Amino acid sequence: MMVLSAFVAVPNQYVGGEHEEGTEHGAYFVYIMTTDRSDAITEATPFTLDFPAPPMADNAPYELELICEGDDEGFIDGIYGTWVTSEGGNAGDFNNITSWEVWNTNGIQLEKFAYNPMSDIIDFEHPMVVFEDNESSGGGHLPAEVFDQEEFYCPEGTMPVHDHSDSDDIWEDFYQQNITVEMVSLNEWNVTVENLLNFEASNQLRFEIAQMCAAALGTDEGSVTSECFDYFLEFMDGEHGDHHMSGCSPEWGLNETECETFMEECDDGVSSMGCFYIMYELCVATDDGGEMCDDFGDDGDHDHDDSDEHHHHGDGDEHHDHDGDDDYTHEESDRHHNHDGPDMFSFMMSVIGYDMGYEDSSNVVNAVDELMGGFTLHHDIDDIAHYDVYHFNVTEEEVANYTVDISGEYDEETDQYFSPSYVYLYEGIHDVPSGAEEFEGNQRICEYADASEMYVDCYHILSTHLEVGSYSMFITNSCSHVWTYNESSEGHEFDGYECQYGSYNLSVNNDDNDTHVDNIVGNISNLDSTFTLEESHEIHREVSEEFAFFPFYETHTYTVTGDDNVSQFYSEQDVDHNQTMIVWLYAGSFTETDWSENLLYVSSGYEHYDGSGDYNFSAFDLSELNEHPGDYVFVTTGQHTHLGGTYEAHIWSDDDTILDSWSGELCGDYQYTCEDTTEADDRAYFTFAHHYYYQENVDEGDDDGGLWDMFFMSIAENMSAYDDGAISEEEFADLIVDLLYEMAEMGAFEGDGGAPSPEDALEATDANGDGYMSFEEFQEHWEAQNDTAVLDWDDVESLFADADIDDDDLLE
Incomplete structure (x- = not known):
């Protein structure tokens, strides 16, 4: 979340649909790109608009110009426009059913569009054709809309693109600058600088001043009032050196030093402890932050599709069919449901409120209980x-x-x-x-x-x-x-x-x-x-269970070259009894006598299963393999020993090109006979504990994951000490504050990585399965991850020692 968005973001503003002199007839075409695509596609600009049929094809293609920057939420990647001339009148050269395509510079077609009938724009004074790729055409054409509108208004959240003579700073776009120097004495001079802006820059400056005042003072965002202008002059006296339309509202009650701290700490969003404290003061304790606080702590809405469902989780015992051959485990079922993640924001606000004197220690206890409730509850339920x-x-x-x-x-x-x-x-x-x-x-x-x-x-x-x-x-x-x-x-x-x-x-x-x-x-x-x-x-x-899982298997080898930009793997499966298959990804080779050798990741479809929806598929993110060219073996097995079925697998590049495809059928005995008996599959022993190799468990893609693992273990240790009466409520709250500061000093709140769930933290670091984490287990887990940051192990060891209340060298 960008907390300064209330100051720097420019809401709805028009972009003119201009055309060259002498080309009065035609229409302004506006392309709204909302489909999520890879950077390789969206960065291959400029985009072009092409007409497949004459006469419009005669002057095609037309280069599309970026007119609105994409929004922060990622719903709109960008908006592009171009004027298309029609010499025979507004609709004269257009076919009544007109279709067109958008291409990037790499020759990849983004989408196809059409409008019928184009005769609708004949009498328009300012024809505008707007088309959006918010859904797939499925091989056909997406419908466009037409408007009689001179100006296109960039949607809320997007930013109009302005040309300030190749400069992004309106202060450098002076039409004229007059400097008057008056000597008062030998030691005192009055220097007056008068800047005259051109028409476009002047309008832009007035607009940004109005927006700044609307955010800071609550004035009308469409006009510059005298109150607003006075505020702007006061702001310019202290902040002009950086020329940005951002600052601290007088209503916040921050002095100059506090305002500078706010600007430094929060300029890139709420990612530092200093900014968290300032935002707590403005948005929670005093509520003086105004519109800036509207999105503070907003992490989106969460839908729960399973509100009335009972979920059965268990102790690793096996379900048996009438033949006693089904080897599906309750332990596996327990991992198929993802429990709600921790409310880290509420927890941090309670701890910060306590440290600032706004809340008492009992609020910290309640916040920790809320944060760790899922973990302690699941961790403490007996089998x-x-x-x-x-x-x-x-x-x-x-x-x-x-x-x-x-x-x-x-x-x-x-x-x-x-x-x-x-x-x-x-x-x-x-x-x-x-x-x-x-x-x-x-x-x-x-x-x-x-x-x-x-x-x-x-x-x-x-x-x-x-x-x-x-x-x-x-x-x-x-x-x-x-x-x-x-x-x-x-x-x-x-x-x-x-x-x-x-x-x-x-x-x-x-x-x-x-x-x-x-x-x-x-x-x-x-x-x-x-x-x-x-x-x-x-x-x-x-x-x-060592010899209990003996499924069919099939292998397929794909060679990563490093230049193919491999991105995703997906396998769609058709299995009886609403079951699924498992795909095991190996580096280099697969040895049927040792399932663990060279194993990278496993996908069963249950990694993200939340109790509803489909799970009969397997998928991997393969992007990291581009840095490690070589052979990779995809091994497909049944979910159980007695299970067969069919599957179709694909590997995609980052521009959505299919690099490889294959299909197969798991079969080979009396229970699952192959149509072609020569295609009978072999069997091999695999592990029931394959969930440990889910890609999210092996590599969270978050350099701070290990720190969060220690964070949760440290909290659990302090909770035990508090529950046992070894420390008081105030001591417990103070320890949690210290822990939060130590996490911040080690960079846990930098970047966009999120905290794992407490369950994942224990599962990832508890190598020997005893329910505790030793310092050595944490260190081994951290160093085993890919691309993790270098830690100051002395600091980490001090953090571990502070959290180890009972001095048993273990965090629980």
Whole structure:
């Protein structure tokens, strides 16, 4: 947001549709460019207007002149105009149905337009044809509009383009300058400078004075009143050296030093702490800022399409179909929904208000709670499960290697299939699955069932060696988190658990003598006890999935030359059961025996999924690859082991040229048979934790991302200390103020990068998955990013030490 826009921006102003003398007939054509295009297209100027059919084609093309600069919001890239002569009268040379095209200097057609009937302008005194590319023509022509209007008015937010004799400063465009020097004494001289401006510059100066006064004093923006002129003269006495129509309103109550500070700190928008403090004083504490404060803190409106939806998030357990082969996880589902981002602006205003003495420390506590609410809430929600326990003893004669085959039961009444999620085996008698005791756990394995490689079997087993002693086997279900959108708080709130229940059947086999020993059967219901999964259970969850994801895959190699200006990749997919595919991007080569080798990014379509809309596509931003020419391998897999489908993939350059296209079908076994059996795909093991390789997780494109990671971890550490009573409310608020200043000193508020969500911050830096960030983890994360700024590590280490309240060398 440009906070000085109220002073320097020039609202609606006309640009004349002029034509050369002797060419009175014709029309002034105005092209409004609003379609978002790459810089390579929009900077290839001047644009030209071309008529494909005679007689208008005879004098074509016509060069389009930029008449209105684009707006700050990016809705209008620019407005261009040109006079088109019609010798036979206004509409004499135009065909009744007239069409034309706009081209750039690289020979790229921007769009095609048409008007029917052109005879409408015959009696116009000042014909004007206005056309806008605010939508795609789809290969046809976009309709234009005609007006009897001498002057085109630049829309609000755009800037008219003026020609001040090749100078952007009206003060250099004098028609005449008179200088009178009068000697009062040898030590005192009166020098009077009289500047006479030409007509255009004079009108421009009056216009800018009126606009400045309207913004600063609230006067009529269409005229220069005596009050306005006095203000202008007062302003010129102190500010004329820079000749800009900007300054501090007397109503703000700022002295000269404060005004200079405002101009220095806020000239490029609110990006420094000094400017934040000044704007707080003007726009929050005193409300003296007037129109300048209208957009202060405005970050746009947010639509929530899922206001009544319940979202189920969970603990990594697996959904199973009737065959027990579906390997979709609740943990994956939890990442498919993006929770609302932090309200950083409100947080900063509360902290600044406290530091300036306008708010008390409780406001800081509330602001931190609001900012971190999503993080602490999600971070602190336990994963739970119901369980059955089965106690047994092993005698000396029974010592052997055993395998437990784990399967579930189909319930005809509920039409649901249930299978235990995790089975834990403890030595000794236990009543609750403990995270402190060692245990054996089940594994999920997907593999070819025979040498033909035409059928893949996925199953759960627990294999172990049992010695003489007592044992406890726990059979558990899965419970996912339920989140409900709260319209009043504009966020998702935890709304309990949704658990799976049903019957199970565990077959115990002696591997040494290949005999069936026993069947453990039972039922898990909502009446069974629950336990909280601890870190050891979480680790087992990830390990158990090591060989659980065994999908089809297809590869395609694209060579980046460095001159092809590669920009985007997009894959559209058609998959059964509303599922999706995954694309894995590798640098150099792909090794089917090691999914992680050379892996850059992964896209499943869920990266930006917010609970509604489509996600059956994959996409990458490839622009950074231009600096690293070479081969890149796109590997397409199913979302699950048992999943097939078709896809179409494209790679585009930055001027929207298709550089490469390919398509394919994932198939190859009895369940997904290929039409052409020679096209059967191979399988390879990949990771369920592919979300860690989403492009936004690997490279946020923000040099300050690492600083924000530490910022959130530091706040969390202080919150814990405050909650535990280790520091007072005032101490907590003071620490947050210090933290904000340290972040500013390290450049976190410079540039246009935004803060990541607290969840993303922890996920990005917590390398070992323990829920904490060490200084070493932060340093490794920072140095692993591309194009990150050089940090003063002594300053960063001091920040880390200040935030580490409990001195355990970890931020939580």
